[in-house]
């Protein structure tokens with residue numbers, strides 16, 4: 001049964017790399033890398049970066065044998081492939097680029113020992129559904145490093161006190177502050193993660209110093225050093241605009257040996273690579289492979305369904 005379509009925030013054709021990350025966000029970029037470095041298992045077999053855009057965080061994944069970049073926007077993945085190619089020096093790590101919808105991951109259950117998702121969940125109108133899918137992708141005991149936008153942050157609290165903001169940062173429900181942009185309460189997020197069997201092991205409060213004036217006048221290196229000192233306080237309290245958690249997956253899911261992709265139409269993992277398409281041997285759905293990118297956004301027309 002096809003589910004009702006849920007809206008996706010699509011970065012297709014956007015200048016995400018050059019405009020969003022091009023200038024003025026060096027501090028955010030540096031502190032997010034610092035947090036990820038502290039939470040990510042440094043080595044592993046197979047990692048997926050969900051909503052990874054052009055692969056901004058790829059340099060942190062060099063300890064993995066295989067890395068999958070997953071995004072909805074083909075243009076981001078094309079940029080990523082131009083930047084990083086298919087294989088690193090000496091043939092590893094091996095990179096795979098996959099386009100798809102985070103409500104229907106096209107991967108065999110339990111395929112990844114590490115999953116990362118940074119600046120992505122805040123575009124999910126149905127975050128619990130995305131987290132359910134992530135729990136399914138994780139191998140037994142695997143690590144999930146999640147970044148989410150925190151509605152209970154100091155700026156939002158101040159704005160609320162000054163009556164410049166209608167919504168309360170203390171209310172647990174997610175707030176959609178702009179179309180398809182959500183902030184989450186840390187307690188709500190903990191409940192959702194626990195609900196899908198993801199157990200939080202570590203929490204870091206990130207980007208406390210994301211203040212325009214401070215970023216203009218203070219040396220970047222100093223801000224980043226201070227942020228790194230503040231990050232571990234996240235274990236006790238989170239009032240920062242961004243929160244990183246590392247969770248451990250329950251990992252009951254497993255797949256037949258050799259399974260990698262999963263048909264988004266019938267859930268079968270029996271897909272055959274026919275150079276320009278992947279075909280599902282169970283339902284006949286076909287998915288395009290273009291310029292080295294697997295496209296699971298929709299099956300090709302004319303599949304024997």
Ligand SMILES: [Zn+2]
Nearest residue numbers: 263266280283
């Ligand atoms: Zn199928």
